[in-house]
Amino acid sequence: MKLLEVKNVHARVEEKEILKGLNITINTGEVHAIMGPNGSGKSTLSKVIAGHPSFQLTEGEIQYNINGKLKDLSELEPYERSRQGIFLGFQYPVEIPGVSNLNFLLETYNAACKAQGAPIMEEEEFRIFLKKKLELLEMNDSFLDRSVNTGFSGGEKKKNEILQLLTLNPRLALLDETDSGLDIDALKIVSKGVNSFKSKYNAVVLVTHYQRLLNYIVPDFIHVLYQGRIIKTGGKELALTLEEKGYDWVIKESGMELHP
Amino acid sequence: MNEVLAQQYSADLEARQANLGQNHLSQMMRDSLTQLKSHGLPGKKLEHWKYTSINSEMPEQLAAPQADQASPTFEIKDAHQILIVNGFLTTMPEIPGVHIRKMNPHESHDSIPMIQEERDGAGWLHWSTLQEVLAIQIEKNVMLENPIVIHHLFTKKASKCLSSHRVVIHAADLCDLSILEVTTGLDAHELSTFNATELHLSTGARIRHIQLTSELKEGVHYSALKAELARDSYLNSFALTAHAKLHRRDIKVNLNDENATAHVNGLFTLKDHEHCDTDSIINHNAAHTFSEQLYKGVVADHSHGIFTGKIVVHRDAQKVDSQQLSRNLILTKSAHIDARPQLEVYADDVKCSHGATIGQLSVDELFYLESRGIERSEAARILAHAFVQEAIDKVGHSTLVPLLSDWLSSRYEITTTGVANE
Ligand SMILES: Nc1ncnc2c1ncn2[C@@H]1O[C@H](COP(=O)(O)OP(=O)(O)O)[C@@H](O)[C@H]1O
Numbered sequence: 163m164k165l166l167e168v169k170n171v172h173a174r175v176e177e178k179e180i181l182k183g184l185n186i187t188i189n190t191g192e193v194h195a196i197m198g199p200n201g202s203g204k205s206t207l208s209k210v211i212a213g214h215p216s217f218q219l220t221e222g223e224i225q226y227n228i229n230g231k232l233k234d235l236s237e238l239e240p241y242e243r244s245r246q247g248i249f250l251g252f253q254y255p256v257e258i259p260g261v262s263n264l265n266f267l268l269e270t271y272n273a274a275c276k277a278q279g280a281p282i283m284e285e286e287e288f289r290i291f292l293k294k295k296l297e298l299l300e301m302n303d304s305f306l307d308r309s310v311n312t313g314f315s316g317g318e319k320k321k322n323e324i325l326q327l328l329t330l331n332p333r334l335a336l337l338d339e340t341d342s343g344l345d346i347d348a349l350k351i352v353s354k355g356v357n358s359f360k361s362k363y364n365a366v367v368l369v370t371h372y373q374r375l376l377n378y379i380v381p382d383f384i385h386v387l388y389q390g391r392i393i394k395t396g397g398k399e400l401a402l403t404l405e406e407k408g409y410d411w412v413i414k415e416s417g418m419e420l421h422p
Numbered sequence: 423m424n425e426v427l428a429q430q431y432s433a434d435l436e437a438r439q440a441n442l443g444q445n446h447l448s449q450m451m452r453d454s455l456t457q458l459k460s461h462g463l464p465g466k467k468l469e470h471w472k473y474t475s476i477n478s479e480m481p482e483q484l485a486a487p488q489a490d491q492a493s494p495t496f497e498i499k500d501a502h503q504i505l506i507v508n509g510f511l512t513t514m515p516e517i518p519g520v521h522i523r524k525m526n527p528h529e530s531h532d533s534i535p536m537i538q539e540e541r542d543g544a545g546w547l548h549w550s551t552l553q554e555v556l557a558i559q560i561e562k563n564v565m566l567e568n569p570i571v572i573h574h575l576f577t578k579k580a581s582k583c584l585s586s587h588r589v590v591i592h593a594a595d596l597c598d599l600s601i602l603e604v605t606t607g608l609d610a611h612e613l614s615t616f617n618a619t620e621l622h623l624s625t626g627a628r629i630r631h632i633q634l635t636s637e638l639k640e641g642v643h644y645s646a647l648k649a650e651l652a653r654d655s656y657l658n659s660f661a662l663t664a665h666a667k668l669h670r671r672d673i674k675v676n677l678n679d680e681n682a683t684a685h686v687n688g689l690f691t692l693k694d695h696e697h698c699d700t701d702s703i704i705n706h707n708a709a710h711t712f713s714e715q716l717y718k719g720v721v722a723d724h725s726h727g728i729f730t731g732k733i734v735v736h737r738d739a740q741k742v743d744s745q746q747l748s749r750n751l752i753l754t755k756s757a758h759i760d761a762r763p764q765l766e767v768y769a770d771d772v773k774c775s776h777g778a779t780i781g782q783l784s785v786d787e788l789f790y791l792e793s794r795g796i797e798r799s800e801a802a803r804i805l806a807h808a809f810v811q812e813a814i815d816k817v818g819h820s821t822l823v824p825l826l827s828d829w830l831s832s833r834y835e836i837t838t839t840g841v842a843n844e
């Protein structure tokens with residue numbers, strides 16, 4: 163089933179065009195990886211889909227499947243997109259001192275339930291609901307009583323993003339460099355979390371620099387994003403070639419100019 | 423002498439001092455009046471009063487309030503409670519190892535060491551109009567589990583008056599306790615207050631001092647904190663102002679001997695046309711002394727918050743470590759912040775850092791919450807609370823921190839309309 167369709171999207175921030183006619187289609191059950199040199203627009207793409215207010219869509223359209231119908235996303239506020247099952251895992255998660263992780267998760271979980279007409283949960287039930295997810299991510303229970311991301315290490319923050327992913331159980335997970343800065347153990351745990359989330363009802367988009375992550379979360383498609391466009395799409399083998407030969411050959415092949 | 427003071431207050435001040443007795447305190451008051459006459463009221467000509475003018479909010483007359491009874495609206499379970507109503511002591515507890523008494527300028531009393539040293543007329547006005555001094559002497563080694571709470575309450579009988587009170591605390595060697603002062607306007611109108619607190623920390627003493635100020639809808643409210651720290655002593659000071667029309671707070675902390683440490687933190691949350699001006703001086707007078715300061719401000723509507731924080735490291739004070747940060751959140755464009763971190767270092771081997779930030783809520787932080795399904799206005803509220811909470815957390819006490827958060831949230835509602843969208 164078609165979940166997301168990005169059609170000829172042009173987007174700008176502060177008068178600077180970043181996405182320049184980008185197309186991508188994502189179906190349920192698929193894992194897509196988006197790779198490309200720094201500054202290509204990978205984070206921008208995920209922010210535009212989630213609705214970051216600093217980025218303006220100037221041309222094209224993003225359609226998203228809500229109740230079996232494709233709907234123009236520009237009509238939805240970011241919080242509505244979230245409640246409709248779009249999740250963005252942040253490259254730099256925000257610290258919120260004074261708000262416990264548990265309350266934060268519960269508030270966001272119940273807000274999504276209400277929006278989708280599902281029953282909400284009380285705190286005790288919710289703690290039990292979280293228990294397995296914490297175990298899977300090898301996170302201590304005490305995480306729930308700490309303030310959101312406050313004083314967390316880089317790895318803990320990324321795990322916390324995956325805990326939110328598993329709790330909110332969205333239909334579209336956009337994970338922006340979830341693997342950056344992780345040691346191998348944390349990378350394995352995070353991958354385990356993402357793999358347990360993956361199902362035929364949802365889709366995962368991994369934004370990454372490193373082929374390494376794709377050893378643990380195997381993608382169906384790999385897209386190379388350069389200068390605001392997707393210049394190549396391939397299967398999982400493409401990651402190995404990119405790792406070996408870099409991006410230059412793809413850029414040349416696409417007929418685009420190499421920027422320093 | 424300031425014209426307003428000369429014409430309007432001269433007779434009032436003489437009248438307030440007319441029936442003083444012959445004692446240590448009354449002599450200090452008479453000397454202070456002489457000082458006040460030569461200084462006048464502070465005005466914008468003084469660098470450290472650059473942003474605050476008190477003349478328009480000063481009462482017409484400097485009448486003294488009458489004694490009254492009142493109960494606090496904020497209770498702390500198991501606290502040792504002291505009530506001071508309209509500047510007069512009404513209730514005090516019995517605490518083993520702690521001696522509490524009042525001194526007034528009409529009766530004779532044994533004197534205790536006090537710091538009579540002022541920079542300007544605000545301090546001298548406080549001394550000149552002093553109604554009572556509350557002296558608290560804490561014996562050596564006394565550790566109190568529960569805090570001492572001093573409520574400064576004001577009733578109708580303090581309306582249109584100027585109330586002046588001083589708390590002097592001497593903490594002997596190695597004692598350890600928390601003291602809260604809670605200043606609440608209750609139902610007094612057009613009240614002004616000129617209050618001060620002195621803390622004397624002897625060797626190894628550990629004092630947590632918290633000043634809460636609220637419900638002072640009109641008038642001028644001046645409060646001063648002076649602290650003297652001996653060797654190995656530790657002061658954790660926190661001042662929180664919410665809902666005061668015009669509050670000026672002067673802080674002076676002297677780190678006088680090795681290994682004295684002061685954490686001098688604060689928070690003000692302002693709205694409407696409120697004005698809060700904090701002027702802090704931390705003097706490192708000895709080597710191996712340490713200070714940390716986090717002062718936060720939240721301003722909405724047409725309010726104006728000011729923080730001037732000076733850290734002075736004197737010549738022989740080597741190996742000093744001092745960190746200072748002023749962080750401010752502007753919720754409405756028409757609100758205003760002036761932040762002036764100042765560093766004066768005369769020693770060469772020191773570690774000092776200071777800085778100030780002024781800003782709106784960050785778009786990226788808001789977006790993080792929105793992307794988790796939280797509406798923008800609620801996201802803004804959560805982030806503003808988190809901003810405030812970071813300052814309150816500096817109190818570092820497991821039961822007082824949540825209590826202060828509750829105290830604040832029942833007095834200041836963070837309005838986030840018009841928050842950063844650009
Ligand atoms: N908020 C912003 N303001 C200005 N320029 C931005 C902003 N965000 C991203 N950019 C610019 O957009 C381009 C693409 O950035 P980004 O999407 O973060 O790339 P990637 O994630 O592929 O490294 C870069 O040139 C970056 O400098």
Ligand SMILES: [Mg+2]
Nearest residue numbers: 204205253339
């Ligand atoms: Mg990026």
